[in-house]
Amino acid sequence: MFDQARVESLPEHEAGGPKSGGVLDGVRVIDFTHFVAGPLATMTMADFGADVIKVEAPVKGDDFRYYPPMDPEIPAQGAPYLWTNRNKRSIGIDMKSPEGLALAKSLIAEADVVVENFSTGVMERFGLDYETCRKLNPRLIYCSVSAYGRTGPYADRLGFDPIAQAESGFISMNGYSDRQGVRTGAAVMDISTAMMATNAILLALLGRAKDGEGQFVEVALFDTAILMTGFAAMQHLTTGYEPQRNGNTSPDTCPSGVFHCQDVPFYINCGNDGIFVRLFEQVLDRPDIAHDPVLSKRANRLERRDELFKLMGEEFGKHPWAYWQPKLRAAGVPSGQVKTLAQALSSDEAASRNLVSRIQHPVKGWIPNISTPLRLSRTPARAATAAPAVGADTEQVLKDVLKLSDRQISELTASGAFGAK
Numbered sequence: 001m002f003d004q005a006r007v008e009s010l011p012e013h014e015a016g017g018p019k020s021g022g023v024l025d026g027v028r029v030i031d032f033t034h035f036v037a038g039p040l041a042t043m044t045m046a047d048f049g050a051d052v053i054k055v056e057a058p059v060k061g062d063d064f065r066y067y068p069p070m071d072p073e074i075p076a077q078g079a080p081y082l083w084t085n086r087n088k089r090s091i092g093i094d095m096k097s098p099e100g101l102a103l104a105k106s107l108i109a110e111a112d113v114v115v116e117n118f119s120t121g122v123m124e125r126f127g128l129d130y131e132t133c134r135k136l137n138p139r140l141i142y143c144s145v146s147a148y149g150r151t152g153p154y155a156d157r158l159g160f161d162p163i164a165q166a167e168s169g170f171i172s173m174n175g176y177s178d179r180q181g182v183r184t185g186a187a188v189m190d191i192s193t194a195m196m197a198t199n200a201i202l203l204a205l206l207g208r209a210k211d212g213e214g215q216f217v218e219v220a221l222f223d224t225a226i227l228m229t230g231f232a233a234m235q236h237l238t239t240g241y242e243p244q245r246n247g248n249t250s251p252d253t254c255p256s257g258v259f260h261c262q263d264v265p266f267y268i269n270c271g272n273d274g275i276f277v278r279l280f281e282q283v284l285d286r287p288d289i290a291h292d293p294v295l296s297k298r299a300n301r302l303e304r305r306d307e308l309f310k311l312m313g314e315e316f317g318k319h320p321w322a323y324w325q326p327k328l329r330a331a332g333v334p335s336g337q338v339k340t341l342a343q344a345l346s347s348d349e350a351a352s353r354n355l356v357s358r359i360q361h362p363v364k365g366w367i368p369n370i371s372t373p374l375r376l377s378r379t380p381a382r383a384a385t386a387a388p389a390v391g392a393d394t395e396q397v398l399k400d401v402l403k404l405s406d407r408q409i410s411e412l413t414a415s416g417a418f419g420a421k
Contacts, residue, residue, distance in 0.1 A: 002071045002079070007366050013357035015383035022049020023379035027205070028401070029113040030055060030104075031088065032128075034062040036161070036187055037221065038117035038145050039084040040194035045113075045201065046087035047372045047381040053397055054085065054388070055104060058092035058419030061390035074363050076390050082367055085387035086359075091398070092391025092418055095126055099417035103398070104128065109136045110401050113201055117145035120155045130216045140214040141204040145197050149220045159221050161187040168225035169243075173232060176247040193224040254301040255279075255308045258338060262320040265338040268312075268328070273298055275333055282331035283324070284315050361386040394418060 027050040031042045039054075039062070046052040056062055060076070067080040091107075094100040105128070108114055114133060116123055123129050123144075130142045144150055147159025165171050165183045175182040197219045204217050226233065232243045243251070248267070250256040255276070256269045270276045273296055280290035289311075294300045301308060316324060321337060328335040339347065345356050355373075358366040372381050398404040404412075412418065 002069065002364065002367070004364065004366075007358055007364075007368055010356060010358040010366075010368060011351075011354075013359045013369050013371070013384055014354050017380035017382045018049075019383045020049075022047075022382045023376070024048045024050040027051070027112045028110060029053065029115060030107050030111045032114065032116040032118065032123070033145065034117065035064045036084055036190035037193040037197065037219075038115055039064070040191060041143075041145070041197035041201070042115050043084055043086055043088065044194070044198045044372065044374070047374070047384075048376075048379070049382055050113075052088040053107065053393075053401070054088045054090045055095075055107070056090055056092055056390055058094055058391055061090070061092070065390070071364065074361070074389070077387065079368075082387045083370065086369070087382065087385050088388060089393035089397055090388035090391055091394045093394075094416060094419050097416045099412055099415040101126060103402075103412070103417055105133075105136060106402050107397075108133050108140065111137065111140060112205070113141045113143065115143045115145070115197070115201070119158060120146060120150055134214065134216075138214060139208060139212065141201055141208065141217060142214070143197055143201050143204075143217040143219065145193065145219050145221075147221045149223070150218060161189045161221070164189040164221040164225040168222060169229055169233075170225055173229065173243045173245065175245045177245045181245055189221055189225045189228060192228055193219055193221050196224050249305065251302075253298065254305050255312060257309065259309075259312055259316050261316045261324050262318070264321045266321060266324070267336055267338055269334045271334065276301065278331045279328075279333045283327045283333060284312070286311075286315075359384045359386055391418065 024045055027045070029042055029045055029050050029052040031039070031052050031054045033039050033042060033054075042050075042052045042054075054062075062081065062085075064084065065076040065078055065081040067078045070078045093103055095104055104126075108128070114128075116128075130144070133140055133142055146155070147164070148154035148157050162171075162183045165188075168189075170189075171181040171183050173181065174184070197217075200217045200219055204215050208214055229243075235241055236243065248258045250269070253269065253271050256267075256271070258265050258267050260266075268279070270279060276298075277290045277296065280286045289295055295304065295308070325335070325337070337343075344350060350356050353371075355371050357369045357371065359369040361367045367386055369384055371384075374381065395409055398409055398412075
């Protein structure tokens with residue numbers, strides 16, 4: 001059950017953009033995706049005006065709809081699903097029926113973009129692979145999101161975010177040296193893959209604007225996960241160095257890590273020598289250390305991390321965060337309190353960016369909303385609408401896109417195109 005009192009205490013979403021349309025107005029996306037990587041990519045396009053039509057199995061829909069928390073008043077609309085499917089329309093089609101499959105092909109023929117993240121071979125079995133769809137629509141951008149790519153010896157492998165974290169080396173790099181590496185709490189590989197997919201689709205649309213031709217676009221979770229290991233991959237390739245787990249400290253900069261003042265933990269990142277000087281001279285009142293000929297050099301500080309951390313811990317422990325935070329900010333030292341998610345979502349920083357709000361829902365009245373981080377001054381994101389129920393827009397989509405009459409829709413309903421006859 002959603003905590004509706006909590007939801008309704010959130011500020012109403014400030015819609016800076018149009019209620020409909022946007023920079024991607026006129027772009028139609030047929031969305032065969034589920035879970036996170038695919039739906040988050042198509043939602044970004046929907047946020048900026050694309051008509052994203054989510055094609056789902058009738059009644060049940062996307063499995064991600066059932067991730068908790070659920071609310072009995074809106075079945076099949078769990079909070080994680082609402083997070084990844086804003087501003088879309090849903091059509092429920094039984095693609096195992098000839099009539100339903102024919103409808104899917106008709107929608108693809110009228111589309112600009114198709115996005116799918118089924119297991120390898122599923123779209124081929126439906127007869128909806130790229131080569132078939134290209135014949136229906138030569139201008140089509142067809143984006144395929146997979147675990148290990150659609151070709152090669154590993155194309156058949158299933159993969160989820162933590163598997164990509166494990167096999168890319170990402171887990172081996174994170175955590176503390178005295179125990180196994182750890183995955184991130186958030187699905188960072190899914191989210192970053194969604195970003196890559198969105199970028200790839202937009203690039204393909206730019207290419208089509210130049211030459212009028214569509215193309216096949218592929219994004220793989222594993223490929224993205226390798227990128228997400230950061231510059232450590234290049235460090236290894238140039239030296240053979242295997243990254244170690246450093247907990248909350250940095251192998252490249254010092255002092256960087258979590259420190260404790262009288263009341264809360266906080267993070268400081270001394271990314272260069274200038275920040276180090278300002279930290280010790282202006283914040284900790286230790287100009288002797290700030291200008292020490294040895295410690296003022298980054299490489300030397302890495303060797304004397306324990307000494308510096310001990311000194312800083314003693315000093316920071318003398319006062320609360322309310323004392324240290326303005327001093328750190330005034331000195332230009334990057335720092336921030338280590339917050340819980342609840343603290344972060346309710347923080348002044350989040351409020352100043354209008355990141356957390358509530359939007360209208362046809363059944364609940366209001367649901368929470370996390371704003372897109374993309375800010376465009378001239379073509380902002382459109383006003384947010386809640387993620388749809390399964391098949392909520394079936395009739396309207398068929399009328400808008402395929403120009404079907406009420407009689408034709410009734411005949412399709414009787415045929416089982418939308419589920420059991």
